[in-house]
Amino acid sequence: MTSSPVKRTAATVLAAAVIAALAVAPAAAEPLPPNSSEALKRYTGLTHDAEVLNEDHLRAQEDKRAKQGELDRANQDLVTAGQALDRATAAEEQFRGQVDLLTEASFQGARFTGLSAMLVSDSQTDFLTRMSAMDVLAADQAASLDSLSAALADAAAAKAGAKDAQKRASEASAAADELVTDIEEKRVALVSQVTEARRQYDSLNSSDRAVLANKGDTAAVATPSGAAGKALAFALEQRGKPYVFGSNGPNSWDCSSLTQASYRAAGVTIPRVTYTQATTGRAVSRGEVQPGDLIIYYSGQSHVAMAVDGVRAVHASTEGVPVKIADIDDIGPISVIRRIVG
Structure with a gap:
């Protein structure tokens, strides 16, 4: 893409x-x-x-x-x-x-030189006045x-x-x-x-x-402290809610609105769309995945999930499927993994 x-x-x-x-x-x-x-x-x-x-x-x-x-x-x-x-x-x-x-x-006064000023002056004072006026004129010009x-x-x-x-x-x-x-x-x-x-x-x-x-795993999940943990906790609370194309919550989500809202709940602003979420934060490898990391899927970067741990992720999948936990590697081919904070 x-x-x-x-x-x-x-x-x-x-x-x-x-x-x-x-x-x-x-x-x-x-x-x-x-x-x-x-x-x-x-x-x-x-x-x-x-x-x-x-x-x-x-x-x-x-x-x-x-x-x-x-x-x-x-x-x-x-x-x-x-x-x-x-x-x-x-x-x-x-x-x-x-x-x-x-x-x-x-x-007009081009011929009015120092000599002519002396010749036409009535006194020393008059001469000095005429010379001063000439200096002022030159400075002003x-x-x-x-x-x-x-x-x-x-x-x-x-x-x-x-x-x-x-x-x-x-x-x-x-x-x-x-x-x-x-x-x-x-x-x-x-x-x-x-x-x-x-x-x-x-x-x-x-x-x-x-x-x-199928709602998948609905058991309680421990989340870490910090903004990533708060974002993950919010995403997990949305399990069971429906996917709707273009929805921004709070009763239904699409994949990127869920991750955006999750980080917003943690006080962190990220873009709305998967393509720009794929450039947010910093890239990490598959082996470095931590809770709260965003996992962008497909070569076109059209889907996003949030890591629960190194194995699972929570995501809004598609219409007819509730927000749920799935294995990271089963969701689709991974394009990039981004760490938003930390």
């Missing part, structure tokens, strides 16, 4: 998912008994595909929020740059006017030229800043608009896939449904 979702039409996504499910059921985020029926295998394959689309849809929403933030910042930069340009332009006009006046005065030069530089920088901010705002706006379309396509694909999976669920017999509804 790449960091930027590839745009595909809803029909293409749905067709590919259904064909893949019919051809060979992908590994589900919940181990099935060896003698599971073909209908149950098909259902778990469809729900796995739906989970991928669910995480894609959530990531597109996150991307849109990020792009909207970029757009807001770029628009604010544009306003700030415009204000700076107005100030620099006003300063340029002010100092250019001063320089023009001083230049005119200097030109130099200061005004410096100020004009600075104002011109500020105006040029403000113009460049405004141009850059306008370009960034335009690009961010276009990206946000594109993501709106992307989100809608993923939503349509997700709805179609979930509908297909639920239709398949309705066709399951009571035995298949019982396999899915």
Whole structure:
């Protein structure tokens, strides 16, 4: 799974998912008994595909929020740059006017040298006054030229800043608009896939449904101290609650909302989506797994569970299956393991 979702039409996504499910059921985020029926295998394959689309849809929403933030910042930069340009332009006009006046005065008195000042002066005092005025005029002209030069530089920088901010705002706006379309396509694909999976669920017999509804180990589990232990305790308290695609709790969960809420209960903020949870904290090896570690599954990083210990994990698996404990290695192929704290 790449960091930027590839745009595909809803029909293409749905067709590919259904064909893949019919051809060979992908590994589900919940181990099935060896003698599971073909209908149950098909259902778990469809729900796995739906989970991928669910995480894609959530990531597109996150991307849109990020792009909207970029757009807001770029628009604010544009306003700030415009204000700076107005100030620099006003300063340029002010100092250019001063320089023009001083230049005119200097030109008119160009022949007024020290000798001429002495010749036309009535007294020593008058001579000194005339010489002082000439010095003041020269100093004022130099200061005004410096100020004009600075104002011109500020105006040029403000113009460049405004141009850059306008370009960034335009690009961010276009990206946000594109993501709106992307989100809608993923939503349509997700709805179609979930509908297909639920239709398949309705066709399951009571035995298949019982396999899915098994709550697993519901015994009390000791948790360590610290934030990871608090997060794990929260996740374990959710055992038995249903999985619902896109749900954020508190009465139902999907895989990544459960892990996010668990760490939130421990005072730690982590992203909402599996793809970004897969980059949070630091990576640890399979042999280093500790309670509270996040285990991200599949090459596409579309499923997440939380380690209970070095062997088991608690996770929200898929619709029809309650939040439960399962063996870490039975849930699916591990992509990466992340330690959020410690």
